[in-house]
Amino acid sequence: DVVLTQSPLSLPVTLGQPASISCRSSQSLAHHTGNTYLSWFQQRPGQSPRRLIYKVSKRDSGVPDRFSGSGSGTDFTLKINRVEAEDVAVYYCMQGTHWPGLTFGGGTKVEIK
């Protein structure tokens, strides 16, 4: 199965400052169709995961535009433009390119300094 490695594990951020999370894949996530199936999820304390980004950079409906995704091949990044208090959560990447073993990264915890 494809291994997704997220860094850092923990990310203390000052309110209003940017934050960046890395997700590196053990194999290229470029699909023969031309798509790259890399998604990002947010899990706030005590809640279910919520998808923020799919196909590397497409934002889900209702997701604030301070969240953005980028990357290609094996290296991907989730950026939060200006962190707000409601962004405190664990963030996960997930790959859907290599079936059947779909996989998640280990998670990055964003907290306020």
Added chain:
Amino acid sequence: QVKLVESGGGLVKPGGSLRLSCAVSGLTFSEEYMSWIRQAPGKGLEFISYIGDSGSPIYHADSVKGRFTISRDNAKNSLYLQMNSLTAEDTAVYYCARLADSSCDYWGQGTLVTVSS
């Protein structure tokens, strides 16, 4: 409005069995791939199973293969996970999610399974 509601979790002894259900509304269930993802206490997300819209294909992760079985009833808009030979390592919150365009977009609230004597 899309809604996924899991049920069936609880406390079970090691070696025991449990059947989880996921009731889906707001989607054309019979046209959707569905999946189960679990999260052990304080740990990350683990993708464990999916099933195609008409009942195939079916996939189970190695960690549950031979013990867990995913199934669905399209007439009842419901997804199931039969879990046998449970061990302490299966203790987790179990989520059902729609699997669309190679991603999980809609998730339920989860149901907690605790395996303990």
